[in-house]
Amino acid sequence: MRVSLELLWAEVDLSAIRHNVRALKAWVGPRVEVAAVVKANGYGHGAVPASQAALEAGASRLAVGWVAEGSALRQGGITAPILVMGYSLPEDAPAIVYYDLTPTVCSRDMALALSDACQVQGKEIPIHVKVDTGMGRFGLLPEEVVGFLKEVARLPGLRLEGLWTHFATADEGDKSYARRQFALYQEVLREVEAAGFAIPLRHAANSGAALDLPETHLDMVRCGIAIYGLYPSAEVSRPVSLRPALTLKGRVGHVRTLPAGFSISYGRTFTTSRPTRVALVPIGYGDGYHRLHSNRGAVLIRGRRAPILGRVCMDQCVVDVTDIPGVRDGDEVVIIGRQGDEVITAEEVAAWADTIHYEVVTGLTSRVLRVYRGAESTLPARPGA
Numbered sequence: 545m546r547v548s549l550e551l552l553w554a555e556v557d558l559s560a561i562r563h564n565v566r567a568l569k570a571w572v573g574p575r576v577e578v579a580a581v582v583k584a585n586g587y588g589h590g591a592v593p594a595s596q597a598a599l600e601a602g603a604s605r606l607a608v609g610w611v612a613e614g615s616a617l618r619q620g621g622i623t624a625p626i627l628v629m630g631y632s633l634p635e636d637a638p639a640i641v642y643y644d645l646t647p648t649v650c651s652r653d654m655a656l657a658l659s660d661a662c663q664v665q666g667k668e669i670p671i672h673v674k675v676d677t678g679m680g681r682f683g684l685l686p687e688e689v690v691g692f693l694k695e696v697a698r699l700p701g702l703r704l705e706g707l708w709t710h711f712a713t714a715d716e717g718d719k720s721y722a723r724r725q726f727a728l729y730q731e732v733l734r735e736v737e738a739a740g741f742a743i744p745l746r747h748a749a750n751s752g753a754a755l756d757l758p759e760t761h762l763d764m765v766r767c768g769i770a771i772y773g774l775y776p777s778a779e780v781s782r783p784v785s786l787r788p789a790l791t792l793k794g795r796v797g798h799v800r801t802l803p804a805g806f807s808i809s810y811g812r813t814f815t816t817s818r819p820t821r822v823a824l825v826p827i828g829y830g831d832g833y834h835r836l837h838s839n840r841g842a843v844l845i846r847g848r849r850a851p852i853l854g855r856v857c858m859d860q861c862v863v864d865v866t867d868i869p870g871v872r873d874g875d876e877v878v879i880i881g882r883q884g885d886e887v888i889t890a891e892e893v894a895a896w897a898d899t900i901h902y903e904v905v906t907g908l909t910s911r912v913l914r915v916y917r918g919a920e921s922t923l924p925a926r927p928g929a
């Protein structure tokens with residue numbers, strides 16, 4: 545029998561994702577493509593629905609971290625070009641070719657394996673090469689690029705489509721390092737062009753650079769966090785108006801009054817100093833709600849803030865509703881988002897755990913039901929679960 549009432553769910557407003565993509569497209573202009581970054585289950589929003597919404601609003605491509613994320617999108621019916629931004633291993637080459645993914649290739653072994661797979665499957669695929677201009681994570685060093693392109697150019701089946709880089713500090717107020725990275729990237733582009741290679745798709749900008757460094761837009765921006773309606777950081781300017789797409793909600797239960805001097809939750813880190821009306825909220829670290837929110841965080845009930853008392857457990861936490869009249873079992877609780885005049889942002893939740901809002905949304909586990917609003921197309925019944 546189907547459970548009729550979910551206690552905890554994330555409401556994802558697909559019209560907000562469409563709005564954000566349109567706003568970003570208007571900002572970067574008609575000559576710049578927008579790739580929607582939908583890795584990590586669409587930053588926790590559901591990769592397939594988020595992809596559909598972004599594509600409906602004019603994103604022309606998608607970007608994921610790994611091959612398995614790309615193949616999952618194909619299995620979910622997505623046909624748009626998908627860039628795999630992370631490394632892949634040679635044994636994945638046949639799957640990359642089979643699923644028409646666009647890999648980022650930075651090693652000879654990978655290039656050879658892809659070329660072999662293309663010949664076996666009778667296909668040609670676009671590839672992107674990444675230059676590490678100072679992120680120190682993945683990519684060729686600037687001086688390695690031309691030599692690598694010459695090797696790749698000899699391999700059948702591979703069509704060089706993109707050469708890209710990634711910024712380490714585009715979300716910071718001080719853009720000097722990002723500008724140095726960009727200058728280095730442009731130098732590499734000049735060398736590559738001088739060596740006779742044409743690069744149809746040059747791209748560097750993530751959300752921070754897309755918003756703050758228009759000179760880095762080139763042929764395409766790769767926007768993740770902004771697609772979901774969140775600004776990359778407080779230091780980035782806000783030339784476009786974004787709408788957060790995700791609201792995390794639930795229903796409280798077991799509302800009761802505890803006497804003064806009663807300790808709450810594991811480790812007894814909180815003891816009531818007065819008769820205290822408490823409610824249980826059905827979220828814990830098993831849902832991706834950080835244990836560091838213990839005694840620090842709050843939720844919204846009846847439009848008011850209810851502080852978390854004691855430790856966050858795996859499935860639930862206890863909140864103080866003494867000062868919120870009339871709270872009853874089954875009342876709606878908003879864990880991230882707006883309720884009445886009050887709002888708890890993903891940024892605020894992140895601050896309680898000394899982390900970033902990226903981690904808050906991507907960290908929501910599969911136990912959290914995703915409910916979609918504002919869909920333009922048919923969606924799977926329980927995506928992301």
Ligand SMILES: Cc1ncc(COP(=O)(O)O)c(C=O)c1O
Binds near residue numbers: 750751766768
């Ligand atoms: C290579 C690359 N490009 C683009 C992005 C998107 O970044 P953001 O979510 O800040 O837009 C990411 C995300 O981490 C990334 O790893």
